[in-house]
Amino acid sequence: MDLVETVVLVWVVIMKISAYASLLLLVLAGLAGTACSHAPTPAEAAAAPSVPPAAVVTPSAPSSAPSEDVYTASGPIVVENQVDVAAQREGVVVEIVVEPGTRVSTGQVLARLDDRQLVADLEAARARTASTEADLNNWKAEAQVLESDYQRARKMWDAQLITQEQFEHARFKAEADQWDVKRVEQLLINARESQRSMELELEKTRITAPFDGIVARRYVRAGQTVTRGDRLFWVTATGPLRVRFTLPSRFVRQVKVGQQVAVTVADGNPTIRHAARVIQMSPVVDPASDTVEVLAEITGAAPELRPGMQAEVHLPAHP
Numbered sequence: 001m002d003l004v005e006t007v008v009l010v011w012v013v014i015m016k017i018s019a020y021a022s023l024l025l026l027v028l029a030g031l032a033g034t035a036c037s038h039a040p041t042p043a044e045a046a047a048a049p050s051v052p053p054a055a056v057v058t059p060s061a062p063s064s065a066p067s068e069d070v071y072t073a074s075g076p077i078v079v080e081n082q083v084d085v086a087a088q089r090e091g092v093v094v095e096i097v098v099e100p101g102t103r104v105s106t107g108q109v110l111a112r113l114d115d116r117q118l119v120a121d122l123e124a125a126r127a128r129t130a131s132t133e134a135d136l137n138n139w140k141a142e143a144q145v146l147e148s149d150y151q152r153a154r155k156m157w158d159a160q161l162i163t164q165e166q167f168e169h170a171r172f173k174a175e176a177d178q179w180d181v182k183r184v185e186q187l188l189i190n191a192r193e194s195q196r197s198m199e200l201e202l203e204k205t206r207i208t209a210p211f212d213g214i215v216a217r218r219y220v221r222a223g224q225t226v227t228r229g230d231r232l233f234w235v236t237a238t239g240p241l242r243v244r245f246t247l248p249s250r251f252v253r254q255v256k257v258g259q260q261v262a263v264t265v266a267d268g269n270p271t272i273r274h275a276a277r278v279i280q281m282s283p284v285v286d287p288a289s290d291t292v293e294v295l296a297e298i299t300g301a302a303p304e305l306r307p308g309m310q311a312e313v314h315l316p317a318h319p
Contacts (some may be wrong), residue, residue, distance in 0.1 A: 075245030
């Protein structure tokens with residue numbers, strides 16, 4: 001058998017195998033179709049394990065209206081008195097009296113600046129005031145003497161015992177002395193005001209609390225040189241607590257001064273509500289945001305609230 005015959009024989013065998021494979025695939029496909037179309041008998045159905053039908057989950061539509069017909073606005077909790085206490089003159093801080101967290105009252109000293117030079121200048125001003133006052137008393141005494149001489153000269157002139165020139169001399173001298181008294185009186189006023197100015201400058205070396213409250217921050221250290229306007233302390237009042245917020249312009253006719261609203265802390269427990277009363281409402285509407293600014297004051301005790309917290313204000317959405 002040559003090579004050609006061998007190749008032909010192999011090809012014939014391959015074709016027969018392909019035909020058998022195709023026939024086998026057709027038979028298997030028919031069997032599968034028959035198995036799929038075969039309906040189970042009642043016995044088979046009873047023997048088969050029961051499979052519960054798959055649950056159909058229908059997504060619930062979101063509620064179109066809130067549970068409460070309210071409008072919620074947000075804003076910071078503020079107090080009326082809250083300022084940075086600044087230096088009113090230059091100087092060196094020689095003493096820090098209070099620290100952050102200290103409760104202070106109006107006029108209480110917070111810190112002191114070096115006041116030695118001012119004390120010396122004030123003593124000099126007081127000495128000038130005392131000297132001018134003594135000088136004024138001396139001029140007043142001399143004026144009384146000259147007034148007495150003038151009255152005696154008048155009687156002598158009436159009796160024709162002295163000449164008219166002598167009488168006029170006594171009168172003019174008494175009048176001149178009265179003008180000297182007025183001049184020294186003005187010098188005394190100037191000396192007293194200069195002394196008062198020095199006393200005020202000395203008071204500026206004592207940094208005091210402008211109102212009752214608590215020291216929130218301290219910006220200065222002992223030994224530090226400060227200039228006029230430098231921040232030294234941040235003092236804030238602790239009450240009354242107020243909430244400043246904005247509302248759409250449609251609330252202008254609805255919200256009135258004295259109206260009660262509810263306040264909650266944005267990051268706190270929403271179930272804890274504090275009563276508040278509207279105490280101020282802006283008379284104008286901001287044209288940029290179409291909103292109106294409102295200020296409400298919290299009524300009652302609220303120890304968990306602090307100035308600077310973010311609060312939420314709840315009020316009826318419709319009149």
